[in-house]
Amino acid sequence: MAFISVLASAGCGVLYQSPEVKEREDGSPVTVVPLTSAEVSRANSSPYTPRALPAVFYAAAGAGSSQPGLGALPAEPYLPSTTPKQQTFRPLPDTLPEPYKIGVGDVLLLATKSSGSTVEQLSGLLAAQNQRQGYTVRDDGSIAIPEVGPVQLSGLTVQEAEDRLFQVLVQNQIDPSFSLEMAEFHSKKVAVGGAVKSATLVPITLNKLTLSAALTSAGGVSVRDKEFAVVRVYRDGNLYEMPVSMYLDRQDLQDKVLLNGDAVFVDTSYDLDRAVEFYKSKIDIISLRTDARESTLTALETEVALQRNSLEERRDLFELRTKLGAEKHDYVYLTGEVENQARFQLPYQQHATLADVLYSEGGFDTTTGDPSQIYVLRSDDQSDNLAAITAYHLDARNPANMIIATKLEMRPNDVVFIEEQQITKWSRALQQLFPSLLRTAETSVLGAL
Incomplete structure (x- = not known):
């Protein structure tokens, strides 16, 4: 170079x-x-x-105007003051589900061998309970076994209850060959209500109960505008909130484990369709009062058209000034x-x-x-x-x-x-250099001639 x-x-x-x-x-x-x-x-x-853009680009036709010659809009009906509230996100804490513990109201099914001796020894039990499909845990936390008496099982896991029954049967010189199963679950429940298809109490069983399973048991979320809905869970005096749109997109929120006593409530603070219906009803009320529904709507449409034309004219004028360089x-x-x-x-x-x-x-x-x-x-x-x-x-x-x-x-x-x-x-230097050298050489040659 x-x-x-x-x-x-x-x-x-x-x-x-x-x-x-x-x-x-x-x-x-x-x-x-x-x-x-x-x-x-x-x-x-x-x-x-x-x-910032001029204010005319933010105005909407029909939103009211003070421009001379446009006149005033007809009186607008009252609209509900409820507006979409800012949604907070406070998810349920992660919990490790504990083994199910028997509680009051649960139904246990006790099955024994069908041998003659066992049937004779537990004839009262089999005759009474086989018809009822098991034992219901009473208010005092026990089940009543004929010829044995009450056995406290509340607060025990199924395995612990089997161990307790084994000891009781042995002490009463009864063949301890049996099996114990959970037949019905009534002691632990989660309440689900609000914007769901059917409010219900969902029992907690041997398997963990997730938030998704609880809402499914209630028929699922039933809201028109999911972006305004919130899943709220009350637990031990604490309120946890998850926007429905976020809940539907995140599997980890759907898999949150619910505990006994939780209350799930789907809430919506704003319903667009409901607001529209409300607005229409108010229009009808005003029309009935004035007995001029058609003229009112016509006046409204005319005024909106006038305002829209005015807005478009001012916006076009701004764009023209921009093209001509009159706007900074x-x-x-x-x-x-x-x-x-x-x-x-x-x-x-x-x-x-x-x-x-x-x-x-x-x-x-x-x-x-x-x-x-x-x-x-x-x-x-x-x-x-x-x-x-x-x-x-x-x-x-x-x-x-x-x-x-x-x-x-x-x-x-x-x-x-x-x-x-x-x-x-x-490249550019050579492009400029070679023509100059050629011209210099040509001049020198011509001069020598």
Whole structure:
């Protein structure tokens, strides 16, 4: 390159100039800062509030207007004040289910051998209980076995109850060959209500009872607008809340284990269809009072059309002023090896990133641009020296670094600059050099003749 520069200087007095980020001729500093996560955070901390769209872009036809000539809207019916409340997320804590313990009201099935001696010894038991399909645990926590008496089983697991019965039968000299099963579960329940198809009490059995299983037993969640519904679980004086939309998307919430005494309630604070029906009923009431339902609705439609036309006219006027440059905007400027030397208008009410600027304008030319030399030049307006410039340097040879470009927020008057590749500099220098040398040689030859 130095050789070409010398030839160019000697041959035609022209030296190819390649733009690059460096200190300016007047000595004003240009600080090059490699873009890292920390530097992105620092750069983004500079104050900037995106421009807001005119209020006309937020107005809706039919929302009321004070514009001259439009008149007032007909009186609106009363609407319910209930609005969607901010949903909180406080999931049930994870619990390890304990082995089922027998309780009052549970029904146990006691089965013995069918041998004659056993039948004779437990004839009263078999005659009485085989018809009832087992023993019901009484209020005192015991079951009454004929010829044996009450046996306390409440609070015991099935295995512990079998051990207790074995001891009692042996003590009463009865053949202890038996099996014990849980026939019915009544002592432990979970209440399910609210916006479900059928409120119910769901018993807890030998298997763990999950939140999903409990709601399924109640017929499932029955709400029109799931985004406003919440699954609430009351447990030991604590309230746990899970938005229905989140509950339906997450298996871990559906698999939460319920405990005895839990109360599950599906609640919705806002129902869109109900609100619409309410609105219609109020319209009917107003119409009955004024006996002019058709004229009221016609007046409403006419007024809405007038307001809509007014809004569209003002919006069109703003867009026309924008095209003619009568509205002030914030811009970022692209230069160097980009697809188009252009300016990028920063959007209204949101921040644009370096990636937005690059790719909305077609990115940079990878055949001529150097991906390791991408710069964002920004004037340091916070310092006393307004001429100071910070050059945020992005090395995008590794495409993973482009993630940083999606995080760096743009500021008004930023300049995005991409340097040439070395081979591009050589190519352009040679393109300018050879025609000049040929012209010089031709001039020399003609002069010699």
